[in-house]
Amino acid sequence: MSDYKNAKVILEAKKLEAWFGDFHAVKGITVEYREKTINAIIGPSGCGKSTYLRCLNRIHEEIEGTRTAGEVLLEGKNIYDKRVDVVDVRKRIGMVFQKPNPFPSMSILDNVVIGLRLQGISKRSTLLETAESCLRKAALWEEVKDKLNSMGTSLSGGQQQRLCIARALAVNPPVLLMDEPTSALDPIATAKIEELMNEIKKEYTVIIVTHNMQQAARISDFTSFFVYGNMIEHGLSSDIFTNPKEKQTEDYISGRFG
Amino acid sequence: MFKLKSKTQDALLFYILRVISLVVIGLLLGIIYVLIDAAWPAIKSNGLSFLLRKDWNPVEDQYGALPFIFGTVITSLIALVIATPVSILIALFITEYLPKSFSRIVSLLVEMVAAIPSIVFGLWGIFYLAPFVKSTIAPFLKLHLGFLPVFQGPSFGIGILTAALILSIMIVPTISSICRSIFELVPAHQKEASYALGSTKYEMIKLAVIAPSIPGISSAVVLGLGRALGETMAVTMLIGNSPVISSSFFSPAATMASVMANEYADANTPLHVSSLCYLALLLFLITFLSNLFAKTIVKSFSKG
Amino acid sequence: MNYRSYRKFKNYLFLILTLASALAVLIPLFTIIQFVLVQGASSLSLNFFTELPKPVGEAGGGMKHAILGTIYIVLLGAAMAIPVGVTCGIYLSEFSKSKLSKTLKLTVDLMSGIPSIVIGIFAYLIVVVPLKSFSAFAGGIALSIIMLPIIVKTSEEILKLVPNHIREAGLALGLPRWKVILFIILKGSVSNLLTGIILAISRAAGETAPLLFTAFGNMYINYHINEPMASLPVQIYTYAISPFKDWQRQAWGGAFVLMVLILTMNLFARFILTKIKDKKGI
Numbered sequence: 001m002s003d004y005k006n007a008k009v010i011l012e013a014k015k016l017e018a019w020f021g022d023f024h025a026v027k028g029i030t031v032e033y034r035e036k037t038i039n040a041i042i043g044p045s046g047c048g049k050s051t052y053l054r055c056l057n058r059i060h061e062e063i064e065g066t067r068t069a070g071e072v073l074l075e076g077k078n079i080y081d082k083r084v085d086v087v088d089v090r091k092r093i094g095m096v097f098q099k100p101n102p103f104p105s106m107s108i109l110d111n112v113v114i115g116l117r118l119q120g121i122s123k124r125s126t127l128l129e130t131a132e133s134c135l136r137k138a139a140l141w142e143e144v145k146d147k148l149n150s151m152g153t154s155l156s157g158g159q160q161q162r163l164c165i166a167r168a169l170a171v172n173p174p175v176l177l178m179d180e181p182t183s184a185l186d187p188i189a190t191a192k193i194e195e196l197m198n199e200i201k202k203e204y205t206v207i208i209v210t211h212n213m214q215q216a217a218r219i220s221d222f223t224s225f226f227v228y229g230n231m232i233e234h235g236l237s238s239d240i241f242t243n244p245k246e247k248q249t250e251d252y253i254s255g256r257f258g
Numbered sequence: 259m260f261k262l263k264s265k266t267q268d269a270l271l272f273y274i275l276r277v278i279s280l281v282v283i284g285l286l287l288g289i290i291y292v293l294i295d296a297a298w299p300a301i302k303s304n305g306l307s308f309l310l311r312k313d314w315n316p317v318e319d320q321y322g323a324l325p326f327i328f329g330t331v332i333t334s335l336i337a338l339v340i341a342t343p344v345s346i347l348i349a350l351f352i353t354e355y356l357p358k359s360f361s362r363i364v365s366l367l368v369e370m371v372a373a374i375p376s377i378v379f380g381l382w383g384i385f386y387l388a389p390f391v392k393s394t395i396a397p398f399l400k401l402h403l404g405f406l407p408v409f410q411g412p413s414f415g416i417g418i419l420t421a422a423l424i425l426s427i428m429i430v431p432t433i434s435s436i437c438r439s440i441f442e443l444v445p446a447h448q449k450e451a452s453y454a455l456g457s458t459k460y461e462m463i464k465l466a467v468i469a470p471s472i473p474g475i476s477s478a479v480v481l482g483l484g485r486a487l488g489e490t491m492a493v494t495m496l497i498g499n500s501p502v503i504s505s506s507f508f509s510p511a512a513t514m515a516s517v518m519a520n521e522y523a524d525a526n527t528p529l530h531v532s533s534l535c536y537l538a539l540l541l542f543l544i545t546f547l548s549n550l551f552a553k554t555i556v557k558s559f560s561k562g
Numbered sequence: 563m564n565y566r567s568y569r570k571f572k573n574y575l576f577l578i579l580t581l582a583s584a585l586a587v588l589i590p591l592f593t594i595i596q597f598v599l600v601q602g603a604s605s606l607s608l609n610f611f612t613e614l615p616k617p618v619g620e621a622g623g624g625m626k627h628a629i630l631g632t633i634y635i636v637l638l639g640a641a642m643a644i645p646v647g648v649t650c651g652i653y654l655s656e657f658s659k660s661k662l663s664k665t666l667k668l669t670v671d672l673m674s675g676i677p678s679i680v681i682g683i684f685a686y687l688i689v690v691v692p693l694k695s696f697s698a699f700a701g702g703i704a705l706s707i708i709m710l711p712i713i714v715k716t717s718e719e720i721l722k723l724v725p726n727h728i729r730e731a732g733l734a735l736g737l738p739r740w741k742v743i744l745f746i747i748l749k750g751s752v753s754n755l756l757t758g759i760i761l762a763i764s765r766a767a768g769e770t771a772p773l774l775f776t777a778f779g780n781m782y783i784n785y786h787i788n789e790p791m792a793s794l795p796v797q798i799y800t801y802a803i804s805p806f807k808d809w810q811r812q813a814w815g816g817a818f819v820l821m822v823l824i825l826t827m828n829l830f831a832r833f834i835l836t837k838i839k840d841k842k843g844i
Contacts, residue, residue, distance in 0.1 A: 059734055087264035091736030101731045104724065104750040115735035118745055151606055171735055182746070264738035271740035275653040279666045282650055282710070286669050288803050289676070289684050347583035364584060366832065367823050373828040375768025377795045378817045381802050382594045385601075404807040427590050458573040481675070488677025491795075495803065515679045522683065523775045538683045542676060543635060549675035549739070553668065
């Protein structure tokens with residue numbers, strides 16, 4: 001596992017802050033994420049994990065009355081730079097949400113390829129190829145290959161979430177953000193998603209917010225622990241879960257706090 | 259290739275939407291402007307005395323709006339007096355007494371009344387309601403309440419009462435559907451609290467459902483009034499269309515809307531046309547203000 | 563004990579009153595429907611749909627011209643109201659916080675309260691007067707102003723039912739907001755928007771007052787947008803107030819057709835709309 005420490009840094013937050021109106025939700029986070037790793041963010045609910053994650057692809061600013069400060073560097077370039085088009089940021093940093101949210105009245109196939117199609121790619125063979133490869137990566141291909149034209153919303157919750165993962169992958173972002181992607185799912189569906197994340201890791205960098213510590217311990221290479229908008233500790237998951245440096249982290253993972 | 263930044267593209271859509279919205283807002287202002295413009299000759303020649311003069315005589319080119327204002331107000335008020343309690347009770351019946359599956363059906367039926375075209379109400383009114391008023395309702399009222407001047411005089415079937423009755427049926431869906439949505443907002447714990455004090459269902463409804471909903475109910479009633487004031491076809495077919503002010507509910511009358519429907523296409527002197535437009539402007543303003551008033555009640559209600 | 567039974571009595575009395583109120587509306591509803599069905603069905607025949615009116619005194623004849631005219635004028639109005647109405651619906655649902663959006667909402671509310679006869683006069687003044695002729699176009703304008711607020715309101719409601727996280731999912735794919743709105747939110751709601759449009763059409767199809775001095779009416783088939791055109795409601799009105807028994811019968815036939823048309827559309831749209839809302843409510 002230690003070779004991750006030498007992997008290239010792909011995404012980096014520098015003194016990142018975020019507000020909802022007057023509420024200071026994220027307080028000066030500085031952290032580096034390395035290529036092709038899974039990074040978990042844990043912490044008690046309401047601690048700003050999700051808000052922090054939503055700052056990494058600038059989706060936080062889509063809510064009215066919000067504000068951010070600081071920098072997020074994607075391969076060394078600040079995504080908050082005024083000259084950067086936010087659309088290009090999000091093409092390179094994908095996101096999967098808490099609730100499975102396939103687009104309504106859209107087939108499974110359309111759901112996967114809509115991102116590409118709306119970027120102007122209309123060649124059917126390209127779209128079909130991408131759909132198949134992304135659905136395979138999302139471990140959904142075998143289940144849906146015969147009904148690509150049925151509605152995305154007709155799938156089960158777990159399948160819908162995997163469809164959303166395929167949809168995000170179709171745009172081919174090097175970084176994938178996941179905001180508690182399994183919190184709305186049953187254990188079997190959750191296990192499936194954890195499994196596919198190990199596959200995804202071979203090509204993508206994943207940052208996942210989870211309320212489930214076991215999940216973080218099982219799947220992640222690095223873990224950050226957040227409390228009230230502050231990052232208390234960040235390090236190799238093996239260290240965080242066996243030998244935390246901070247007292248607060250120890251209390252949290254041993255169940256004494258949170 | 260020339261490529262706009264996404265924010266610029268978004269701004270473009272935003273501006274297109276804004277422009278179309280402005281067009282719609284402009285349309286409303288345009289309606290006001292066009293009506294004032296068309297009514298201007300009549301406003302200039304008659305001014306506000308138009309509202310108080312009783313004579314409406316196109317042959318002599320004399321125009322006073324009072325009979326129509328009277329007819330509009332009296333029919334709408336009678337309709338409100340009948341429709342308000344009925345609508346509130348129906349809304350309570352649907353929300354408080356009926357099981358969910360039934361309440362759906364009943365509320366759908368009540369809303370179906372709103373879907374019936376007013377021409378059909380008028381047709382039914384001419385061939386069913388007016389004869390029924392003449393043969394049954396009017397004699398009954400004369401017999402029991404004949405000491406009141408409003409229930410004196412002969413009934414020909416068509417007249418103020420018949421028009422008001424049809425109006426009251428037509429505005430019930432408006433009032434009751436708003437009342438229903440207000441009553442549905444009453445939180446269950448408030449009802450339970452009232453029951454916990456030992457209330458009967460009636461007492462619970464009075465305390466927990468109606469009392470806090472009064473502002474909402476009043477706004478529903480004002481909206482119903484707006485609907486009644488402007489209703490045209492059914493009233494035109496049932497009111498008898500004579501510009502008189504009579505103390506009897508059985509007598510024919512005319513409303514602002516009905517005189518427009520009857521005379522506008524045949525009006526031939528400029529002052530006649532303009533006077534009808536003056537009426538249209540007045541009717542517009544009255545309904546406009548009553549709707550605005552209803553909105554403000556709702557707003558202050560939801561704020562408080 | 564006495565007071566208790568008084569309270570109980572009041573309780574029952576109230577229940578009876580609510581029941582009576584329901585009946586007070588449902589009975590007229592049923593008699594209207596029954597009247598229209600019985601009187602209308604007996605005056606209907608195939609000729610009603612395929613023939614033109616015959617001169618007074620001659621039996622038979624139909625309302626083909628009025629049925630076609632109603633379809634023509636309503637579709638004309640819809641063609642003008644739908645693009646504007648849906649666009650305003652998008653603005654209200656997607657940019658609800660802006661000041662203009664609030665003004666627009668108030669405008670639309672007030673517009674839906676304008677008496678239809680006043681709208682008819684407005685259309686007369688802006689179309690019939692300058693063109694110097696009653697016309698289907700003027701009727702279409704009047705009906706479009708009646709449909710507009712309904713379409714705006716239902717579109718707004720329907721688009722607002724699309725949860726916000728769907729919009730975020732679109733943005734997160736790196737799409738500009740306008741593409742998310744047009745190609746994901748709007749496109750995904752097309753069938754639902756159609757129900758709102760059907761509701762508006764069902765309302766407009768029954769309107770008489772705005773057509774009295776716009777489309778006016780005639781007794782033959784006309785497809786010219788700049789000429790007077792018959793419509794079912796106006797034809798029913800003309801026949802209903804006529805002294806001729808045969809024409810009155812025709813009026814009932816017309817009412818039957820109009821009611822079936824409108825109630826079917828209306829009930830269908832309402833049924834779908836409640837279903838949509840129920841689904842999203844969970």
